Amino acid sequence: MSQKTAKAINDACEIQFVDEKRVKSVRRVMKSAEAITALAETFKILGDPTRVKIAFALSKEELCVCDIANLLKVSQSAVSHSLRTLRQMKLVKFRKEGKIAYYTLDDEHINNLLDVGFRHVEELL
């Protein structure tokens, strides 16, 4: 393995080969380490059938909690818990209109993730 590769990977994962002298780059290293952690977290959250279905549904249209629950035939409670998880990782956002909460995907990146993911799995089926 090349030195360059080791460094690049190390920068991102904050693992082995960290040259303690590179003080100036510590911040970047830290940030990248956080990024890898956040990346895993993001994938993990989308790695649940209920949550990915919710995300897919929201990629089509803004929906309220009870619509999602009815559509997916999942209890209101389960949907609400799932939405909180999605919200915490900034995958969805919502606006409140009276007693109804309307959810949408947080940004276009999520749509992108779903698209790229679909493109991968389509070749498996």
Place this chain on the structure above:
Amino acid sequence: MSQKTAKAINDACEIQFVDEKRVKSVRRVMKSAEAITALAETFKILGDPTRVKIAFALSKEELCVCDIANLLKVSQSAVSHSLRTLRQMKLVKFRKEGKIAYYTLDDEHINNLLDVGFRHVEELL
């Protein structure tokens, strides 16, 4: 929620509102339902710190098992188990040269997934 949206979501998730009469589209529905399942599975597999680090490392360079283990400071056994999981979802592939197994990402889609994922998390940090 519009009828159109309900149909689209339903087609993909195979949930509620399925019009049993649409015999001709059953196959597409099934395929999409499988796709959603496979999509969740794919995200789930990348939703583990060790595996996403491995994927990230492999996006930089082809690596053998022991290189990965050393780089990530994870036991050889854990790496091997992780690689098997990644292999089963066709996220990585390998070639064998003597007793050494060299792993790479299976295709460009995976690189894409990592990229898009990074683009999302970078805005969170």
Place this chain on the structure above:
DNA sequence: TGCATATATGAACAGGCGTTCATATATTAA
């Protein structure tokens, strides 16, 4: 105010999962 609706949330339980440990397989060299 009282009641129904929409959503959120804490507790708890069951099932799933990643690691470790021990061991098996396979290749290479002596």
Place this chain on the structure above:
DNA sequence: TTAATATATGAACGCCTGTTCATATATGCA
């Protein structure tokens, strides 16, 4: 063949997580 190296794998243990159930909060209507 024997020893060493590289990788794979099964079993098992402890942790994590998604759901359910009960309940809380909050809004709207009568």
